[in-house]
Structures are given as structure tokens and as C-alpha cells.
Amino acid sequence: MFALDWDLSNLMNGAAAAPQEFHLTLDKLEQDIKQFKLEIPEMFGPYQNIMDALYEAESVVCCLTGENTSNSEATQLEARVNALRADFEKVKLKLDEMLLQMPESQYEKIASSLGQSRFYLDERRKNAKQKMPLDKESLVNDLSVSGLHGLMTLYFTYMGEIEFDLEGKKLNLSKLENLFYDPDRTVRIESLRVMEEELKKRESVFAQILNNLVDFRLRSYSARGWDDYLHETLQANRTSRKTVEAMWAAIAANKEPLVRFMKAKASLLGLNSLSYADYRASIGKGDQTKITYDDAANAIIDLFSEASPKMGAFAKRAIENQWVSASISDTKRAGGFCTNLPVSKESRILMTFSDSLSSQGTLAHELGHAFHNEAMKELPAMMRTVPYNLAETASTMCEMMVHDNAIRNAKGDKEKLFLLDDQLTDYMIFNMDLHSRFLFDSAFHEARKVGFISPSEISEMMVEAQREGFAGALDDYLPHFWAYKMHFYLTDAPFYNWTYTFGYLFSLGVYAKLRDSGAFEEKYIALLQDSGSMSAEELAKKHLGVDLTRIDFWQGAIDMLNGQIEEYIRLAKDI
Numbered sequence: 001m002f003a004l005d006w007d008l009s010n011l012m013n014g015a016a017a018a019p020q021e022f023h024l025t026l027d028k029l030e031q032d033i034k035q036f037k038l039e040i041p042e043m044f045g046p047y048q049n050i051m052d053a054l055y056e057a058e059s060v061v062c063c064l065t066g067e068n069t070s071n072s073e074a075t076q077l078e079a080r081v082n083a084l085r086a087d088f089e090k091v092k093l094k095l096d097e098m099l100l101q102m103p104e105s106q107y108e109k110i111a112s113s114l115g116q117s118r119f120y121l122d123e124r125r126k127n128a129k130q131k132m133p134l135d136k137e138s139l140v141n142d143l144s145v146s147g148l149h150g151l152m153t154l155y156f157t158y159m160g161e162i163e164f165d166l167e168g169k170k171l172n173l174s175k176l177e178n179l180f181y182d183p184d185r186t187v188r189i190e191s192l193r194v195m196e197e198e199l200k201k202r203e204s205v206f207a208q209i210l211n212n213l214v215d216f217r218l219r220s221y222s223a224r225g226w227d228d229y230l231h232e233t234l235q236a237n238r239t240s241r242k243t244v245e246a247m248w249a250a251i252a253a254n255k256e257p258l259v260r261f262m263k264a265k266a267s268l269l270g271l272n273s274l275s276y277a278d279y280r281a282s283i284g285k286g287d288q289t290k291i292t293y294d295d296a297a298n299a300i301i302d303l304f305s306e307a308s309p310k311m312g313a314f315a316k317r318a319i320e321n322q323w324v325s326a327s328i329s330d331t332k333r334a335g336g337f338c339t340n341l342p343v344s345k346e347s348r349i350l351m352t353f354s355d356s357l358s359s360q361g362t363l364a365h366e367l368g369h370a371f372h373n374e375a376m377k378e379l380p381a382m383m384r385t386v387p388y389n390l391a392e393t394a395s396t397m398c399e400m401m402v403h404d405n406a407i408r409n410a411k412g413d414k415e416k417l418f419l420l421d422d423q424l425t426d427y428m429i430f431n432m433d434l435h436s437r438f439l440f441d442s443a444f445h446e447a448r449k450v451g452f453i454s455p456s457e458i459s460e461m462m463v464e465a466q467r468e469g470f471a472g473a474l475d476d477y478l479p480h481f482w483a484y485k486m487h488f489y490l491t492d493a494p495f496y497n498w499t500y501t502f503g504y505l506f507s508l509g510v511y512a513k514l515r516d517s518g519a520f521e522e523k524y525i526a527l528l529q530d531s532g533s534m535s536a537e538e539l540a541k542k543h544l545g546v547d548l549t550r551i552d553f554w555q556g557a558i559d560m561l562n563g564q565i566e567e568y569i570r571l572a573k574d575i
Helices: 011-017 019-034 044-067 072-101 104-112 115-128 134-146 148-161 173-181 185-201 203-224 231-236 241-252 255-268 293-307 309-320 357-376 388-408 413-448 455-469 498-514 520-530 536-544 551-574
Strands: 164-166 169-171 337-341 346-350
Touching: 011 019, 011 044, 019 044, 019 072, 044 072, 044 337, 044 346, 072 115, 072 134, 072 148, 104 115, 134 148, 134 203, 148 203, 164 173, 164 185, 169 173, 173 185, 185 203, 203 231, 203 413, 203 455, 241 413, 241 498, 241 551, 255 413, 255 551, 293 309, 293 357, 293 388, 309 357, 309 520, 337 357, 346 357, 357 388, 357 413, 357 520, 388 413, 388 498, 388 536, 413 455, 413 498, 413 551, 498 520, 498 536, 498 551, 520 536
Parallel strands: none
Antiparallel strands: 164 169, 337 346
16 A cells, blocks of 8 residues: 655755754755855856755745644744745846846857756846846845745735634635535535635735735836736746737637536536536546545556656656655645655655545646656756746646546446546636636736725626636636635746646647657657756747647647547437
8 A cells, every 4th residue: 555645754865854954954055055156157066056955945845834734843944945045046136147247259158068058047148138137136036035925925824724614613725625526516515605705704814915915026027117917927937928828819719619518517417507616526426436545546657657667667656655645634735736856856746635536637747747857857957947837738748648548448438428527627627717717817917007906806806707717607606716726826926827728738739749659758758858948939849840829739739628528428418
């Protein structure tokens, strides 16, 4: 049997297991940052060592706070790591200034000597030209520690302390969240009602946090002369606005097949139409929806191995070596994540496994992230800065591979219908739910330019975005989704949600292009290894031969899914 809890004892050379040792490790890192000298080319080795050490410290803190949201020692460590991150950001700003002032001939000589790692320097130099002078950027960076990022920490702390009263039982968000997917519809409806009711009581606090967080962001953008509130997320994800607009245009033009899927799904659930509590629900009943952690893990290992022996062997090693925290816990953070540990050359995954196919998909998703880390672990740190949208490519692709293989090997039409429902529900989430989140984020940022937005106005904005995202096909919506969903509060990743949709559809394109190429493993790993040193458009052009700014690429991926909808509807009528 596989362990349900992870092992952190070897991380940071053993310092992760003891707060005192952790502080000593941070003492050394602090000294390394303070003593760092901007001397090219000697600086690049120590610079990348600091990048890795700081990232590992942040990852360990993420693990400690993730497994126990009330861990006060971890909270103190987090504050200290955040301060070190701010100190290193100052070093980066000084590097940017040096690069800007450097004569072109000198810069070209230095950059050329770095090989493919020059992408990192080119990107920093280009982005530096779009920022304020060093002293002002340093000030914003300093103020962000307790200001912008402090607001995010406040959100997670506040949300982590809330107890939701469900029939006399006090549940944290993580436990309540598991009930959103319960086979019993009354449980789903009641758990969402309880969450809505509790968040409405506290909406003024969440509204203050979100308003001030976005205001801080917009004021910083204005000072830099950035008129587009998407500037930071597009820059961070190395993607053009034209590409994102092409993606959403293709999605907006393809809501009708999804609406037909929703009607067929509702019929299978014995409903006339779906409510918010139903759209993620499984059409299976009782024990059909159950799968143990061991069975799920073994199935993932086998399915990964079919596509790539290296992926299968890696997944087995990660699970056997306790890289995954899958247990249900009162103290655990809601949701899931995979975090990279570049010094230890490992990853850690946090999730709450609920004996469901959905949880199996989550495990495959996070193992996809971990395999991406594995593929890049020997590259220089400056070639491992993967943007969120491309990082999501590996994870959603692995999740998709599990679904695709299961559908192909289905034993009869009933099982195939059940598996198709699981896969098409994901399609609905990425192209409807996440579209609604992008629409809300956009509307909120636009409105916040004018002034403070009241809790009731935010909820109205949320419902309108959900209505448009779901093409009006749900019976009801979740007004306080904006308070519940943590992604709206991520200060290092504004507009985080669109990257999932990008990764999902891009994964379809990658999978379709490479699975029948005769050298999937080799080509896939090559694509992953380039993901930290190319723009999304360049990566797609090199490895897939496609243009992401054209709607036809995205339409091609969507067509694959629409074809599955037709199969789903046919099977639903015959069952």
C-alpha cells in the first residue's frame, strides 16, 4: 500500500524537518544575497544558486503551511522567506539596470556566451525597459511585502480559520469542498448553501482584501505606464494578447455543443437542467464513483508507462518515495498543488484524495507538473523559469492521457459514457467555468479603475460573468465564488485562471501532434525542456509547427472535444 502522507525530512538538506535548522539555512541564504556581487560573467553561477535555494525555501514553506494552515512557526518562516525574496528582487532590479546601461556590443558578447540561457537575460532587459527607474521599482517591491503580498497572506489565513457549520459539524473549507462533488445531490446543494451563507456574512472582509489588492496592482501598473491590466499576466506567461484573444474567441464560438452536453448530462442525472451544484456531478451512482488511492496510483503508473516508460517510472518513484500528501485532514489547505524543489531535485504534491475519479485526475495532473520538473532538473536555473500557462500544459496533458486511455479501454457503453462524462465535464470547466473567471477578473479590474466596488456589486459581477461563461445554461449561480476561489487573490500570478484553459487546449494540440509521431517520449521531453526559454508562440512553432495567434489552432483542439460530445449524446440516448 502507498503512504497517504508525504515525507519532507530530506528537503533543504534536512532543514525542512526542524524550524531551527530552517532558520540557519535562511541565515546562510540571507548572507549569500547580501554578499552577492554583480560582476559579469562570474555572477551567473552564484546567482542561479540563490535562485534555486530561494525557490526551495519557498516550496518548503508552501508545504508546511499547506499541510497545516495554523502552523505559526511556518507562518514566521514564510514571512522571513518573503523578505528574502524581496531582497533578491532588489538584486534582480540592479541587474536589470546594469543590463539597460550596458553598451549593445558588450551586452551581445555576454548574452551570446550563455547559449540558450541568454533568453533569460534578453527577457529581463526587454521587461526592464517597460518599468520605472530602479529606486521606484525598489520602493514598490518593498511595499509589496506587507502590502500586496500581505493581503494575499491575510486572505489565506482568514479563509483557513473559517469553520462551516453543516448539520452541526464544523468543517474547514478543505473538508466542505469535498462535499461539492458528493454523489448525493442534497449534500452538494446543502454544502454549497452553507458556504454561500457563511461567505456572505464575511463578504465585507473579502471585498476589502480584493479591492485593495487589485487597487495596489493597478496603481503600480499606472506608475509604469501600463494601460492594459493584462500586461503583467501576458508578460509573465510569455504570451501575446493576440494569442489569448484568439483562444477566447474560439471558445466563445463553441458554447452551443457544450450546452447540448449539459442538457444530456442533466437528463442522465434525472434533471431538466443543471444547477451550479450539478455541473461537476458524476453521472455514476454509489460504488461506481469509488476508487481507492492505491488503485488510482497504480492505474496512473500503468497509463503513464504506456505513453512513456520514463513517465511511468517517474510516477512510481514519486508515489513510492512519499512525494504526495493525499490524506484528508482538518488542518490541510483546500485545493491542491505541486511544488518544485530544485536543490533536492524533487517535487512535492498536496491534495485531498476522496476516493473518486476526480481525485485520480487531480493526482495525474499534479504528477504531470512533477514530471515537468523532472524533465528540466538538470538545466541551468535561468532555463527553468516556466510560465504558468506552459506549466499547466504538462499537468493537463497527463490528466488527459489518463482519461483518454480509460475511454479507449472502456468495458461497454455504460463505462465509456461514464468516462466521457468525466472528460467532457473537464472541458466544460475549462471553457465555461474558467471563461467566467476570466470575464469576472477583467470586469473587476476595469471597474476598480473607477473606485471601490461593494460586496453586492462584486457578487452581481460574478453572477453576470458566470451567466455569460456558461451561456445561460445553469439554473442558478454562485454569487460569492469571488470570495471562495483563491486564484483571484494570488498576487504573484494575476489572472491566473486563463492559464489553465490555455494549458488544457494547448495540451490537446501537443498530444494530437506528438502521440502518433513515433517518438512521443523524446519529442515531449524536448518540448518541456524548451518551455523555460521560449515564448509560447515560439515553442508552438518549433515543436508543433503551429501559429497560436490564429483561431484555427484553438478550433482544432476544440473540434476534438466537440466530436466527443456527439459520441456522448449518442450513448446517452442508447443507455
